[in-house]
Amino acid sequence: MPKKSPTKRERDPAATRQRLIDATVRLMLQQGFSGTSVDQICKEAGMTKGGFFHHFExxxxxxxxxxxxxxxxxxxxxxxxxxxxxxxxxxxxxxxxxxxxxxxxxxxxxxxxxxxxxxxxxxxxxxxxxxxxxxxxxxxxxxxxxxxxxxxxxxxxxxxxxxxxxxxxxxxxxxxxxxxxxxxxxxxxxxxxxxxxxxxxxxxxxxx
Amino acid sequence: MPKKSPTKRERDPAATRQRLIDATVRLMLQQGFSGTSVDQICKEAGMTKGGFFHHFExxxxxxxxxxxxxxxxxxxxxxxxxxxxxxxxxxxxxxxxxxxxxxxxxxxxxxxxxxxxxxxxxxxxxxxxxxxxxxxxxxxxxxxxxxxxxxxxxxxxxxxxxxxxxxxxxxxxxxxxxxxxxxxxxxxxxxxxxxxxxxxxxxxxxxx
DNA sequence: CGTTACATACCGACCGGTTTGTATGCCCAA
DNA sequence: TTGGGCATACAAACCGGTCGGTATGTAACG
CATH class of the missing domain: 1.10.357.10 (Tetracycline Repressor, domain 2)
Incomplete structure (x- = not known):
């Protein structure tokens, strides 16, 4: 919920996590779980692998x-x-x-x-x-x-x-x-x- | 239905093909399609990759x-x-x-x-x-x-x-x-x- | 009948690319 | 300055699929 810098890119971990979940849902509905790769999810969420594994084990x-x-x-x-x-x-x-x-x-x-x-x-x-x-x-x-x-x-x-x-x-x-x-x-x-x-x-x- | 040799037949392509299908069904019911690899299917059917791709494109x-x-x-x-x-x-x-x-x-x-x-x-x-x-x-x-x-x-x-x-x-x-x-x-x-x-x-x- | 020529069935190493997951470091806010 | 948020780079296994080669059955021909 904290919103400070209006210009710079915001760091909002909760939102990022949700972005990953949203991307996963979107892709999984189309391709299933095994058919969806982590790379693909990261790309869909505008995120990199490192960031992903920071949020999910x-x-x-x-x-x-x-x-x-x-x-x-x-x-x-x-x-x-x-x-x-x-x-x-x-x-x-x-x-x-x-x-x-x-x-x-x-x-x-x-x-x-x-x-x-x-x-x-x-x-x-x-x-x-x-x-x-x-x-x-x-x-x-x-x-x-x-x-x-x-x-x-x-x-x-x-x-x-x-x-x-x-x-x-x-x-x-x-x-x-x-x-x-x-x-x-x-x-x-x-x-x-x-x-x-x-x-x-x-x-x-x-x-x- | 060609039946030639009365004795044991080592090479039976139709049966082999069916064995591959059986193995696929068995594994897919458990793990789904994407979750099942060709190697796994071959192993389950007692067959090798080369043989597999001879029978299926x-x-x-x-x-x-x-x-x-x-x-x-x-x-x-x-x-x-x-x-x-x-x-x-x-x-x-x-x-x-x-x-x-x-x-x-x-x-x-x-x-x-x-x-x-x-x-x-x-x-x-x-x-x-x-x-x-x-x-x-x-x-x-x-x-x-x-x-x-x-x-x-x-x-x-x-x-x-x-x-x-x-x-x-x-x-x-x-x-x-x-x-x-x-x-x-x-x-x-x-x-x-x-x-x-x-x-x-x-x-x-x-x-x- | 026997030899030869060829088609079919199958093997297993291998290839390029993709997979999940890790190690490390930069960057920014507190 | 410090620690969390995120990126980069990389590892190691695994993926579907290919390829050269071998074993085996079949048909033609002499």
């Missing part, structure tokens, strides 16, 4: 930092839907679906999840990445499960269902949608799946 | 061959459910879910899909891989869509639904289940999702 540390940052950014994006407990929890879920559908309308970057990518590529061999990904996936699921539980209290469920199990169901569907959307180069497919997911959730409860 | 060619082989193996595994058109198509779908659930009970290797992994890791940068993965995912969806269409004729649908769209929904759910199952090291989760998927499909049609 190794490439793996950067990877976990990137996953954690992705998780924080994600919860921030979903916050609008998750945090406003004044509205009907079912409405909160609807808002969440709207946010997810909104991702498909942003042309700036593809609809992908770094956690999902990292899981597929690395979690079988790298325990640190596996744990980091599991944590983020758990977080998402917990939030959705909470909403489902709350919705269950407000609305009579049409049939019995377990909120946690259903939340994992929705998370899986979401991750799989992004996966297939990427392979088939189709945002439309993702949107269709979200529609079906929405009506699936609605169908859990009785009308009105 | 480059690493990418091997990758696409592996994806194609995975697709063929997959359709062979699902064949029992997909091909027996004598039974009720809804029953065919049930059998398919049983086959999928069966994957979670085989302790020999984790419940993962090479196409899904390849999609996440490579399809954004490598058009050949992207096309290969898209093709295999399309195949799976087409088969499921066919069954749903047939089921629609035999049973009255409870509400309107598009078989193709629903097939993509199920494919996404399946891929996402394997993804999350890997990250969370849980076969149980996959099984739960399959159960929900099964009742989702059942719920599309009227009872009886």
């Amino acid at each position: 190794n490439k793996e540390a950067l990877g976990t930092a990137a996953v954690e940052w992705w998780g924080r950014m994600g919860t921030a994006l979903y916050a609008e839907a998750w945090q406003d407990t004044s509205v009907d929890p079912l409405e909160q879920l609807h808002r969440m679906f709207d946010i997810m559908a909104g991702f498909t309308r942003r042309d700036d970057n593809p609809v992908v999840c770094m956690v999902g990518m990292m899981s597929q590529e690395m979690s079988a061999t790298n325990p640190a990445f596996q744990a980091a990904c599991e944590k983020e996936l758990n977080l998402w699921t917990e939030n959705v499960a909470k909403l489902l539980t709350a919705a269950k209290k407000r609305h009579k469920p049409k049939t019995k269902f377990d909120p946690v199990q259903t939340a994992w169901f929705l998370n899986s569907l979401w991750q799989g949608s992004m996966l297939i959307g990427k392979a088939c180069r189709s945002r439309h497919l993702i949107r269709d799946n979200l529609k079906l997911a929405r009506s699936y959730v609605d169908g859990l409860f009785q009308a009105n | 480059n690493k990418e060619a091997l990758g696409t061959a592996a994806v194609e082989w995975w697709g063929r193996m997959g359709t062979a595994l699902y064949a029992e459910a997909w091909q027996d058109t004598s039974v009720d198509p809804l029953e065919q779908l049930h059998r398919m879910f049983d086959i999928m659930a069966g994957f979670t009970r085989r302790d020999d290797n984790p419940v993962v899909c090479m196409v899904g992994m390849m999609s996440q890791e490579m399809s954004a940068t490598n058009p050949a891989f992207q096309a290969a993965c898209e093709k295999e995912l399309n195949l799976w969806t087409e088969n499921v869509a066919k069954l749903l269409t047939a089921a629609k004729k035999r049973h009255k649908p409870k509400t309107k639904f598009d078989p193709v769209q629903t097939a993509w929904f199920l494919n996404s759910l399946w891929q996402g289940s394997m993804l999350i199952g890997k990250a969370c090291r849980s076969r149980h989760l996959i099984r739960d999702n399959l159960k929900l998927a099964r009742s989702y499909v059942d719920g599309l049609f009227q009872a009886n």
Whole structure:
């Protein structure tokens, strides 16, 4: 936060560190973890190798930092839907679906999840990445499960269902949608799946 | 199918090629594509670099061959459910879910899909891989869509639904289940999702 | 049938370039 | 002046891919 010299190049280690993470996220979403080199990351961040290894012990540390940052950014994006407990929890879920559908309308970057990518590529061999990904996936699921539980209290469920199990169901569907959307180069497919997911959730409860 | 020498045959190029593909699949399921080196593949297949590049133009060619082989193996595994058109198509779908659930009970290797992994890791940068993965995912969806269409004729649908769209929904759910199952090291989760998927499909049609 | 000529299958050393990571020193703010 | 932020230079392993060579199977020809 200290800003002193207006002209000279600023030394802001926290910002530099974040620049490295941003660059990593940008590159990893495109090429995966193994496919992205430290040199490339440094270049993207306007930094040299020496500077990089000053901030991160190794490439793996950067990877976990990137996953954690992705998780924080994600919860921030979903916050609008998750945090406003004044509205009907079912409405909160609807808002969440709207946010997810909104991702498909942003042309700036593809609809992908770094956690999902990292899981597929690395979690079988790298325990640190596996744990980091599991944590983020758990977080998402917990939030959705909470909403489902709350919705269950407000609305009579049409049939019995377990909120946690259903939340994992929705998370899986979401991750799989992004996966297939990427392979088939189709945002439309993702949107269709979200529609079906929405009506699936609605169908859990009785009308009105 | 040329079969000449009845005795032991040292040189069997087709088998050698397959050995390389098998080794690739085995390693890639664990470490991904970029994470697996040609040297490693050769060692796993009991082969040398020179021999390898006699059979495949480059690493990418091997990758696409592996994806194609995975697709063929997959359709062979699902064949029992997909091909027996004598039974009720809804029953065919049930059998398919049983086959999928069966994957979670085989302790020999984790419940993962090479196409899904390849999609996440490579399809954004490598058009050949992207096309290969898209093709295999399309195949799976087409088969499921066919069954749903047939089921629609035999049973009255409870509400309107598009078989193709629903097939993509199920494919996404399946891929996402394997993804999350890997990250969370849980076969149980996959099984739960399959159960929900099964009742989702059942719920599309009227009872009886 | 036997020899020769050639194509195919495979080997393993090697190449240029890239990888992650280290050692060291400059530069600027406190 | 001192210590943290960052750059330069370099190391050592590893990468995909090439190349010369060898072993083996096959077909033509006498």
